[in-house]
Each structure stands twice: as C-alpha cells, then as structure tokens.
Amino acid sequence: MDNVAQQLIDLTRVVTDAAGAAPGKPVHIDVLPGFSTALPTTTTLNGVTLSGSIVGTLAGTLTGTLAGVLNTLVEPIQFSVTFSVRKGVDEMGGGGMMANKGIGQDYIATPDINVNPNTDPLNVAFLLKPPVGEDTDATPPIHYAIDVTISVMVEGLSASKTLTVPVDVPAVQIPALLLLGKHANFAVYDGDDAGSLFVMVRASSPLRELGTVVATLNRVMGLVGTLKSILDFGSIFIDALGEAAKLIGTVPTVYFSVGNAPDLDGDGLSFEDEASSLLLIGVHNGSAVPGGANVPTVSGVTQVTLYNDEGFDKGGIDEEHTTFSVDEQIIAGIPTGVGVKRIANFTSPQLDWTTDPGDHMNDDSSSVRWGGMT
Numbered sequence: 001m002d003n004v005a006q007q008l009i010d011l012t013r014v015v016t017d018a019a020g021a022a023p024g025k026p027v028h029i030d031v032l033p034g035f036s037t038a039l040p041t042t043t044t045l046n047g048v049t050l051s052g053s054i055v056g057t058l059a060g061t062l063t064g065t066l067a068g069v070l071n072t073l074v075e076p077i078q079f080s081v082t083f084s085v086r087k088g089v090d091e092m093g094g095g096g097m098m099a100n101k102g103i104g105q106d107y108i109a110t111p112d113i114n115v116n117p118n119t120d121p122l123n124v125a126f127l128l129k130p131p132v133g134e135d136t137d138a139t140p141p142i143h144y145a146i147d148v149t150i151s152v153m154v155e156g157l158s159a160s161k162t163l164t165v166p167v168d169v170p171a172v173q174i175p176a177l178l179l180l181g182k183h184a185n186f187a188v189y190d191g192d193d194a195g196s197l198f199v200m201v202r203a204s205s206p207l208r209e210l211g212t213v214v215a216t217l218n219r220v221m222g223l224v225g226t227l228k229s230i231l232d233f234g235s236i237f238i239d240a241l242g243e244a245a246k247l248i249g250t251v252p253t254v255y256f257s258v259g260n261a262p263d264l265d266g267d268g269l270s271f272e273d274e275a276s277s278l279l280l281i282g283v284h285n286g287s288a289v290p291g292g293a294n295v296p297t298v299s300g301v302t303q304v305t306l307y308n309d310e311g312f313d314k315g316g317i318d319e320e321h322t323t324f325s326v327d328e329q330i331i332a333g334i335p336t337g338v339g340v341k342r343i344a345n346f347t348s349p350q351l352d353w354t355t356d357p358g359d360h361m362n363d364d365s366s367s368v369r370w371g372g373m374t
Contacts, residue, residue, distance in 0.1 A: 005159040008034045008077070008152045018146075018167045023130035024226035026110070027167055029146060031081050031122040078153035083113045083124060086145050103232050104334040105129070107144075129230050131171040132337030134283045134302060136204040139171035172223060172231075174283050174338055175216055176202050176302045176370070179244055181277035184345035186247050196253040198271045200304075202370055203259030210248055210256050217245040233338055234331045240281050240340045247279075260369035263310045272310075275365040276346050280304060284328040284339030293355045295323035297372040302326045302339060307367045308353060320353035322361060323372040 011034025018027045085107050108127045126146060133139025144167040151160040180198040183190045201207045207216060221241050224233050248254055255269050265272035282302020289298050297303060307313060308320040326339025343351065346362035353359045 005152045005154040005157050008079075008154070009150060009159045009161050010034065012150050012152075012161075014148050014150075014163045014165065016165050018165050021128070021167050021169050023170065023172045024127075024223050026125040026127045027146070027165075028123070028125050029083070029148060029165060031148065031150065033079055033122070078151075078158075080151045081122060082149045083109065084147045084149075085109075085126065085128075086147070087143065103230065103332065105230065108230055126167075127227075127230055128167060128169045130169045130227070132174060132231075132283060133171040135173050135175040135206060136202045137283075139173075141168040141170045143168055172220070172227070174220065174281070175205060175207055175213070176282040177213070177217075177244060177280070178304050178368070179247060179279040180271070180275040180365070180368070181247070181251070181279075182271075182274045184276050184347070186243075186251070186277050186279070186344075188251055194252040196255065196271065196274065197247055197251040198255045198257070198261075198264070198269070198275070198368075199248060200257040200259075200261060200368065200370075205258065208258060210254060213256075214245050214248055217241050221245075231336070232331045232334075233336045234329050237281075237329050237336070237338050237340055240279060240342065244279060244281060260312075260367075262312060262367050262369070264366055264368070265310075272366050273363045275306070276362055278324060278341065278343040278346075280324055280326050280341040282326045282339055283337060284326050284335075285337065286328060286335050289325045294373040295325065295354075297374060298325065303370070303372045305369055305372060306361070306365045307369075308359070308361075308364045310366045312367050312369055320356045320359050320364075321373075322354040325372070 013032040013034070014029060015032060016027065016029045018029075021027055087106070106129045110125045110127070113124060128144055129142070131139055131142050146165040146167060147162050148165065149160060149162045151158060178198075178200040179186070180200075181187070182196040183193070186195070186197070188195050199210065199213065201213065207213050221238060224238055224241075227233075255271050257267075257269065261267075261269065263269070263272070264274070280302060283300065284302070285300030287298050287300050289301055289303075290296060295303070303323055303325045305312075305321055305323045312321075313319065324341050324343075326341045328339050329336045347360070351361045353361055353364075
C-alpha cells in the first residue's frame with residue numbers, strides 16, 4: 001500500500017501562473033490530485049477534513065494493477081494539502097515564514113489557508129505585497145516562495161512531498177514628479193490672470209511627455225486601490241496623484257521638463273519668478289533627512305532644490321536656495337514607502353529661502369533640480 005500512496009503522490013501536480021506575477025495581481029496555485037474523482041476520498045487543509053469528490057483532477061483514470069488495488073480499499077483515501085509562504089534568501093537570510101492577513105503583512109490568501117474550510121482548498125489565490133520604488137531606481141523584486149505540501153494516506157500507509165513555487169513580485173513604480181504652480185493653491189485663475197504649471201520628471205524617467213505622465217498617474221491610482229487590502233498608501237498620497245493629473249489637464253499653460261531645469265525662462269519655458277505653490281511626489285524609505293540650510297541628498301528619498309539664480313548658482317552674490325523633501329507617509333504606524341510634499345502658498349505663512357530667512361521665495365525661483373545639496 002505504501003507503493004500505492006507513493007504513486008498517487010507522484011501523479012499529483014501543481015499548476016500556477018506565478019511566472020506572470022505583477023503588483024496587485026493574485027498568484028493562483030491549483031493542486032491536481034493524481035487519482036480519479038470517482039474514488040472515495042477525504043480531503044484536509046491544515047487539519048480541517050473535507051469530504052466529497054476532488055475538484056480539478058488530472059485527466060484520465062488510473063488503470064492496471066494500481067486501479068485494481070484502489071477498487072479493493074476498505075478505508076477512503078486521505079488526501080491533504082497545506083500551504084506556507086516565506087520570503088527568499090535576499091530578504092530573510094535563508095527564508096522565513098511570513099505573516100498574512102491585512103495591512104502591513106506580506107500576503108493575503110483566498111481562501112484563508114489557516115482557518116477557512118468552506119472553500120475548495122485545492123485552488124488558492126495569493127495577493128503578495130510588492131516592493132515600492134521610484135521610476136529611476138533599479139528596485140529589485142521581492143522573492144517569495146510558496147511551499148505546497150501534499151500528503152496521501154492509503155490504508156494507514158502514507159506518502160508526501162513538498163513542491164515549492166518561486167514568485168518574484170516586481171516593484172510598484174512611483175514616478176518622481178514635481179509640480180510648481182504660478183498661483184497659490186495651484187489656482188487655475190487668479191482673477192483674470194490665467195495660471196500656469198511647471199511639471200518636471202527625472203532625466204532617466206520613462207515619462208517623456210505629459211500624456212504619459214497623466215496615464216501613469218491614473219494607472220498608479222488604480223493599482224493603489226487594488227493593493228489597499230495589503231498595502232495602504234493613504235488618502236494624502238492618493239489625493240496628490242489625483243490632484244497632479246487634474247492640474248495637468250486643467251491649468252491653461254503647462255510647461256514640461258525632462259530632467260533638471262537650469263533656466264526656468266529658457267528651452268521653451270517661461271516660468272522664471274513664477275512659482276507660488278509646490279507639489280512633490282515620490283518615494284521615502286524611512287531615511288532621516290537632516291534639517292538646516294544645506295540639506296544633503298538622501299538616498300531613497302525624493303528631493304528637489306530650488307534656486308533664485310539661473311544655473312543652480314549657490315556660490316555667487318545671490319546664493320539663495322531651498323531643498324524640499326517628500327514627507328514619509330505612515331498609515332496606522334506602518335511605513336508605506338511613498339512620500340508627498342505639498343505647499344499651497346509660498347506666502348501664507350511667508351516662505352523664505354532657507355539660506356536667507358530675510359528673502360522671500362514667492363515669485364523668485366529661476367532654476368530647479370533633483371536632489372539636495374552635494
């Protein structure tokens with residue numbers, strides 16, 4: 001009988017779509033038992049016994065000696081499947097069991113692989129938490145491993161095997177995006193004065209025109225909704241994405257810069273001495289950002305530096321500049337990996353250049369670049 005149990009184990013298969021893993025896309029794992037649904041069985045998932053026929057078996061019925069033996073069984077075949085999820089070596093130094101269910105955890109299984117006996121245990125969908133990265137960062141995927149342990153008992157004799165499904169979940173790409181508005185609170189008009197908007201992405205960004213920027217913002221907003229049950233970015237971040245998309249489509253004049261802008265009144269731009277509001281969207285990995293006038297570039301935190309002179313001048317007679325860094329978004333004590341900085345009005349309260357507290361920033365910016373001071 002031990003040979004019968006082993007043959008049933010050998011014939012059992014696992015199929016999955018893990019190779020196509022993507023952020024927000026559940027990974028499906030289906031277990032295909034190696035015997036006919038006509039055979040008497042009991043099925044257990046993590047200790048819970050389920051009676052009835054097996055769903056989704058391999059095509060065909062065992063024949064020959066094995067079938068003859070199975071037809072004479074007194075006790076039903078006991079077939080059990082258990083699942084466990086762990087992260088790979090890169091994250092856990094050899095792999096480790098992951099917590100499930102809810103915000104801040106690593107995965108949600110449907111049906112619940114621990115307590116839910118009311119759903120077919122042979123078909124499970126795993127929503128796995130993705131990493132978060134900026135569009136210019138080579139953010140590596142998170143390496144997960146889903147272990148599927150299958151056991152068969154025939155007349156008191158058992159056999160088992162564990163199949164491991166590797167899953168690489170790529171990052172949610174959050175574009176680094178800067179918006180500067182001519183009017184306070186990005187007003188479309190101030191009386192009869194039409195507003196204008198300056199939009200900047202990194203030079204290495206795949207976003208090369210405004211239509212693609214808006215499409216990407218909408219895609220990220222949709223993805224954020226899909227991931228909310230396991231990775232909540234929070235309303236401030238979602239609102240910032242929506243506001244950026246809306247402003248690009250409604251402000252009368254929009255200027256676009258791929259990479260740094262050493263002259264806000266050159267290369268088709270006409271935005272020098274215009275900025276009165278700011279919206280900065282990007283990533284924040286939790287690194288501390290020092291205070292003071294000359295904030296350094298902090299890896300993993302989206303930053304921009306505005307200057308009151310052209311050409312990023314910080315050593316001449318007029319050397320005023322200010323670095324802005326996104327504020328880390330933490331939801332219910334859990335870091336999200338994203339950040340937002342929004343300044344509605346450079347004059348309320350009065351915003352001065354960090355390097356010169358007596359000199360106002362409003363309508364006084366001539367150049368802007370990514371990063372802090374070097």
